[in-house]
Amino acid sequence: MRNLSLLQRFKCVDLSFPGSPQCFTIRSETGTVLVASELAITEFDPRTKEVHKEVSLTAEDYLPEDGSGVVVAIQDLPDQESVCVATGSGDVILYNLSTSQLECVGSVESGLTGMTWSPDQELVTLTTGQETIIMMTKDFEPITEVAINQDDFGEDKFITVGWGKKETQFHGSEGKQAAQRKAPALPWDDRKPRITWRGDGQFFAVSAVCPQTGARKVRIWNRECVLQATSEVVNGLEQPLCWKPSGSLIASTQRHPNKHSVVFMEKNGLLHGDFTLPFGKEQVKVKELLWNSDSTVLAVWMEDLKPGENDHPNTYIQLWTVGNYHWYLKQSVHFGSEPLRAPACVCWDPEKPLRLHLLTRGWASYTYNWGWSTERSHGTDCHDNANVAVIDGDKILVTTFRQCVIPPPMCAFELQLPVPVNLVTFRSQAQRTNELAALTADGHIYVYGQGESRNLKRDSNIIISIQIGTTVYLLHVAYILMQMFSHRVTMDQEEPLTLRLLLWLNDNLFLAVAHGRYLTRLLKLTPSDSQDLKDTLEISVLVTKSWLVCSLECLFSQVASNISSFVVYDDFLLLTTHSHMCHCLNLSTLSIKGLQSALSSDANQNDETVRKVERGSRIVSVVPQDTRLILQMPRGNLETIHHQALVLAQLRKWLDSLRFKDAFECMRKLRINLNLVYDHNPTVFLANIEMFLKQIDSINYINLFLTELKEEDTTTTMYPCPSRSASSSASGKGGKKVDIICDALRSTMETLDPQKYCLCILTSHVRKTTPELEIALQKVHELRVNPPSGSSSVSAEEALKYLLFLVNVNELYEHSLGTYDFDLVLMVAEKSQKDPKEYLPFLNMLKTLEPSYQRYTIDKHLKRYRKALHHLSKCGEEHFTELLNLVKDQRLYSDALELCSSNSEQYKTLSVAYAEHLVEQQQAEQAGLLLWRCGENARALQAFVSCTSWRNALAVATHIPLPPEQLTLLARDLAEKLLEARRHTQAALCLEQYAKDCEEAISALIQGAAWEEALRLIYLYNRQDIIETDLKSALLDAHSNQASFLESQKALFIRHKNRLTVVRELKAKARLELFDEDGPDCADAELYSEASSVMTGSHLGSKYSRSNSGVSSRSSKNRRKAEGKKHSLKEGSPFEDIALLNALTQIIIIEVHSLLKALVLFQFDGAASSLQRDYGELLQLMETALPEIWTDNLQQGQTPLTGPNSTSNSIMASFQQQRPAVPQHGEYFQ
Secondary structure, eight states, rough: OOOEEEEEEEOOOOOOSSSSSEEEEEOOOOEEEEESSSSSSEOOOOOTTTEEEEEEEEETSSSTTTTTTEEEEEEEEEEGGGEEEEEETTTEEEEEETTTHHHHHEETOEEEEEEEEEESSSSEEEEEETTTTEEETTTOEEEEESSOSSSSOTTTTOOOOSSGGGGSSSOOGGOOOHOOOOOOOOOTTOOOOOOETTTTTEEEEEEEEOTTTOOOEEEETTTTOOOEEEEEOOTTEEEEEOOOTTTTOOOEEEESSSOOEEEEOOSSSSEEEEEEEEEEETTTEEEEEEEOTSSSSSEEEESSSSSOTTOOOEEEEEEEEEETTTEEEEEEEEEEEEEGGGGEEEEEEESTTTTTEEEEEEEEEEEEEEEEEEEOOOOOTTTTOEEEEEETEEEEEETTTTOOOTTTTTEEEEOSSSSOOOEEBBSSSSTTOOOEEEEEEEEEEEEESSSOOSSSSTTTOEEEEEEETTTEEEEEOOOOOOEEEEEOOOOOOOOOOOOOEEEEEEEEEEEEEEEEESOOOEEEEEEEESSSSTTTTEEEEEEEEHHHHHHHHGGOOOSSEEEEEEEEEEEEEEEEEEEEEEEEEEEGGHHHHHHHHHSSSSOOTTTTTTEEEEEOOOEEEEOSSSOEEEEOOOTEEEEEOOOHHHHHHHHHHHHHHHOHHHHHHHHHHHHHOOOHHHOOOOHHHHHHHHHHHHHHOOHHHHHHHTTTTSOOOOOTSOOOOOTTOOOGSOOSSOHHHHHHHHHHHHHHHHHHOOOTHHHHHHHHHHTSSSOOHHHHHHHHHHHHHHHSSSSSOHHHHHHHHHHHHSSSSHHHHHHTTEEEETHHHHHHHHHHOOHHHHHHHHHHHHHTOHHHHHHHHHHHHHHOHHHHHHHHHHGOOOHHHHHHHHHHTOOOHHHHHHHTTTSHHHHHHHHHHHHHHHHHTTOOHHHHHHHHHTOOOHHHHHHHHHOHHHHHHHHHHTTTOOOHHHHHHHHHHHHHHHHHTTTTHHHHHHHHSSSSSSSHHHHHHHHHHHHHHHHHHHTTTTOOHIIIIIHHHHHHHHHHHHHHHHHHHHHHHHHHHHHHHHHHHHHHHHHHHHHHHOOOOTTGGGGGGTTTTTTTTTTOSSOTTTTTTOOOSHHHHHHHHHHHTTTOTTTTOOTTTHHHHHHHTTOOOOOOOOHHHHHTTTOOHHHHHHHHHHHHHHHHHHHHHHHHSSOOOHHHHOOOOOTTTTOHHHHHHHEEEEOOOOOHHHHOOO
């Protein structure tokens, strides 16, 4: 649904070149034009009129000086830096552009009628006056010469399968004579052969007049000049011939008895499609057909057969495009009947597909730059119908996408004009953007509006019938535009395409860009005061090209090059890319860098700004105040999509304006999660629940909303808004979101009409995070007991049936049983698939039980054991045994203790049972406390002793009380257990205070290196003899052990430090080797650091090459195994440096302060001095080695996160993160 719009026009007039132009070619490298006349070859720039080169063809007698010579073809040869010219006299001339020399490279005595080069310029074909084809190489070496007219069909001759000859078949109403009648070539045919090459250079076609019949035939030849096929007899076939560059069709023209058509042939010579030219059967003759380089536009160059007012024919050039198998006339250029303004040469640019070059007989050069555009209405309110206008000759096809999506070439309605249309624009005035104006080829502006008409009222509705096949569709259109008035635009010079851009501002004001003789001007068009409104528009010059270019040139810069279409709607820029993506970007927050980043990066899963579209899709229009985006596929059909960004933006607008119904219906239709209604603005929603219910006004819709609720905040997960802060989506109230909504809706519905919203109220109970099924069932039971009387009320049967739809029937049966209401249970059971034999005996049994025991039985059946315990506790002491068993089975000890009096026998029994359970759970101390509390002192003492709770055990023993002998034995037993647990000080306390054995207490303290406490007891009990017998020897042994330990730690530290240095040197060497192999620009070089585990064993000469690359993260066992490898100190392992660092940090130095004081006290000065010296040396060694171990790289950053779960981005991020400062020295070794 695109039109061709003129973007630029370059004009050079009054060119003073010798002779008259006969043919020309375009130099793609420089953009200059090479023109051949009967006298010379001239190269000039069509923009600046500058003449680059000019060489005479008469000076060396290539052409006669009297001007009677003919140049049949000219071709630029960029590879040879030359121009090839063929003359009618038979000379092939090569003009070297570098040396400006002419050279005749060949001559044909019979003369030449045409010359065509292959697209790759490797071959050249010449047609001679003897009706032959000469094929030569690019070096002009002859390959072959064959006759044009041959009797043979060619190598692709059709196979006859016995169905008879063509002459014997049915030929319509004209009879068999029509097949036998051979129409000769038309009188105005120049009878010269035409040659055209296919775009890939593998075939070429020749159209020539057959000498036997006098009619034209088209023959297809291959690259070796071997005939492939001959066209069927086509009566009225004319001279134009052009092969579509894409290779599918060959275009020519045919004159029928009642029409004039452009026809297409296949490679086998058979006709394949056509379209009719908008002229009478004897009105025009087609001079040439020209395909542009990308096969999208076909130019038809025509001339009137009958002379005009000044005895000269009118000349036309029409540009045709095809879409959905329909040919559209997009531009019609009328040159009038002035002979000097008639085109002499026309061609498309070889590099720019939509650039057309034209040279008139009066030496005026025109260059037209066309561009694709979609003419759509510009309104942004709901009054705009999203109109799109498509130009098709003298018709404008209008489609109103707000009401309907009609695939082209069909449309909602057509506007018929008297002459072809070149330009369409819609009105820019608000509320009237559906009106349009059309600029025709004869310079008139036709205005179509919605005003009063003789036949239609302003607001009348129109129904159009469209027949597709055998089906008739009725289309309801709001209105059809009617012609209001027309204006004639008068310009200074009568030239085609003077106006190239048109903007309709208001009633009678237009802006246009016009091409003058020397300047490009911005014009204001208004009705003339001196003439009638329908006659002319007065022109006022607003600005000229020089000022316009200076002011706007700096504003243009290329942002992206992969855009296939775009449109600006509201606050959005919508565009499609050649990578088949549709982006919807918010202009309020968009920058150039942001746009480039959005187009270059991949989309996230929940990115609402981008979505995939079908290959080659282009944007046609956006329906204002709606969510529809219309796309056109390459084949021409239309598709409507709802881009998520547009949908969400429109939903947010509706929700902000409290249009809940519009938002809800859109979300339901497009399957947008309904949680967005609340998540968009929780506070506003909760404050307008009544409005929400009244607007929705549908029980089914409200139930749908409730059933789709979930705790997830969709504004941060599924539909994040780029311009929305994180705090703005927080809930307005504390608590769970689903519960808040259900409670708020239920409260409002119960206030408005509880009978009408009965099912919704049930849904609100069921959908809570903890379903309130009992309450819902109770409401159903109330409906059964007290049936409502209203017409819109719901019966109990309907409510229960709906409840069974929401909840599993078995689950609902269990909950109904939990209400202890047997009527309700029976009501639910009847709706279930249960057999009455399953539940009736059970219910009958329950009815015979005492109420508390009945509820206990029900709760136990439903596995609600705490409730069952509560009800069983009310059944009396005769059921205590059953209660005790229930407590033991379900471990409800705490609940049971709360239900019993602390002075009762049941409480004591439960406490003992609880204590036994705690002992089994290895919680003997808690069991002892519980037993002590309930008076079971002996069993409490046993529990405390078993867990070595010595203080509680001795307290209970004293409380019992135990005899002194048993207390002493208990204290010694506890001390023995404490010594085994290396709790020497506590063991000494038991021995001293309860066993009354000071010697054993002192021995325990000496054994635990509690030197000061041992000395206190020695002098307290006057046992100085122990100093000589035990204490001094123990001090010397402790000194010896400490010295040995320090020595071993020192050796271990030195060994690990030295090995770390060696490992780092090996890895540095491996990095250098990697640089040498991959070059200094290796992208992975910066990933290797001092403590990096990326360097595998293959670079270190290890047998553990890539040992970590296969570690899977699928199981915890593999993860533990991989973690263990990182701390392996085995030489050559890939993580040896990390393991060494870890081992160095784990070197421990014990505290020796109390030992040193004891050694000095007893005058062991030498031992104390040596121990202190060894300790200081080790500390000094560690402090000195700190900079060597913890290098600057490690102090600035941690070890990069590597392994099977890492990516290059995560590793780089780990390097770039800032790390905390290095800990103090003592923290590593304490």
